[in-house]
Amino acid sequence: MVERRDLEIFLMLAEELHFGRTAERLHVSTARVSQTIRKLERRIGAALFERTSRRVATTPIGRRLEEDLRPAYQQILDGIDRAIAAGRGxxxxxxxxxxxxxxxxxxxxxxxxxxxxxxxxxxxxxxxxxxxxxxxxxxxxxxxxxxxxxxxxxxxxxxxVLFDEPTVLAVSARHPFARQESVSLEDLARDKVLRPRALPDYMDESLVPRRTPGGRPIERGPEFGTVQEMLSLIGAGRGMFPVPAHAARFDIRPDIAYVPIRDGLRRxxxxxxxxxxxxxxxxxxxxxxxxxxxxxxxxxxx
The missing domain is CATH 3.40.190.10 (Periplasmic binding protein-like II)
Structure with missing residues (x-):
């Protein structure tokens, strides 16, 4: 019999692809995660994950199982939450x-x-x-x-993820990019890109990669703590920053232009x-x- 906790561990590992982080997030031991996955694999009769000393990846059967289970498991959790909310207020x-x-x-x-x-x-x-x-x-x-x-x-x-949206590049209205219909990620290497203050490196890199797809380094410029600080730095020509596409409608300023990024990552x-x-x-x-x-x-x- 497959327990609810077994499914939770499987789905978390499929998301994290790391036994240690899965154990931390679920407050169980790494051994418990390993034992659960082995039990599921014996029950199914096939490997669900490929494990090496460097990486963990789902097998085709593991990916299919995740795709089948995740919506149903979330529906169960949502139903329980709604029942609890109705019962307790x-x-x-x-x-x-x-x-x-x-x-x-x-x-x-x-x-x-x-x-x-x-x-x-x-x-x-x-x-x-x-x-x-x-x-x-x-x-x-x-x-x-x-x-x-x-x-x-x-x-x-x-x-x-609740939703995502495209990114656009916010630049000074006087910047050469402001006269272009679009830019690419390679163009990020042509000027300084601002950096959010105090954001851990891995989060910062999820917003702006360290290098372009072609391998060119992306130079970082001044730091900002708020959206308004970011916009003021950009308007003053101190750097540029990729922002969500909605900024072109909600953060309109005469000193800033928003240029679509053709191959930009979604936010x-x-x-x-x-x-x-x-x-x-x-x-x-x-x-x-x-x-x-x-x-x-x-x-x-x-």
Whole structure:
């Protein structure tokens, strides 16, 4: 018999592709993860993961199993959460942070839908900065934050990606790129790219790669802590930065131009919260956000 915890371990390993990180996120031992995967492989009669000293990867059978299981498993969790919420009621306060501009508008939309269902729970929407969104959670000043980067911290839980959008390059209106119809990732090596202040290197690299696809180094320029700091530096010609496409509508300034990036990486949005502070409020709010996105898959472009 396959237990719910076995499925949870399998799906987490398929996401992380690392036994140690899977064990940390689920608060179990690495040995437990290994034992569970071996048990599943014996039950199925085939390998689910390829393991070497350098990497872990799903096999074709493992990938198919993940594709089949993940939606059904999430549906089970969502059903349990809805039943718990209906049985216990959700009240109190939920503090939700965001990084960006239009993202706050999206969260207010989610908060309104959430409070239609849970009128006794007050939602406070807070603006966070690139430089402090983790601090807000760890200092218990926010319950969850919607962020534009993938977070891999042992004490932080993450939701699946809610939605993503293309990136555009924000440059000074006087920059040569401002007169072009589009740019490529190779063009990032032709000028300084700003850097979010205090962001761990792996998060920073998820926003701006260290090198172009052709291998040219991307030089980093001044640091910024807030979106407004970033825009002021760009307008002053101190550097450029790839931003979500919605910025071209919501952050209009005469000193800044937004140029499409032909081969740019998509900017993903996901919720994060302290693993030890997960509540029914957090799970219910995350579910409502998923429902809102399901009705409008590009919520920041509307």
């Amino acid at each position: 959700i009240d109190g306060e939920l503090r939700v942070g965001f990084v960006g501009t239009a993202v706050g508008q999206f969260l207010h939309q989610v908060a309104a839908a959430f409070q239609d269902l849970h009128a006794a729970c007050h939602v406070q929407v807070l603006e966070a900065r690139y430089s402090d969104f983790l601090d807000l959670l760890r200092a218990d000043e926010a319950d969850l934050v919607l962020v534009p980067v993938k977070v891999a911290e042992p004490d932080i839980a993450t939701s699946p 993903e949005r996901r919720f994060i919260w302290r693993t030890t502070a997960e509540t029914h409020r957090i799970r219910a709010f995350t579910q409502v956000a998923r429902d809102v996105v399901a009705r409008s898959p590009n919520p920041l472009q509307n």
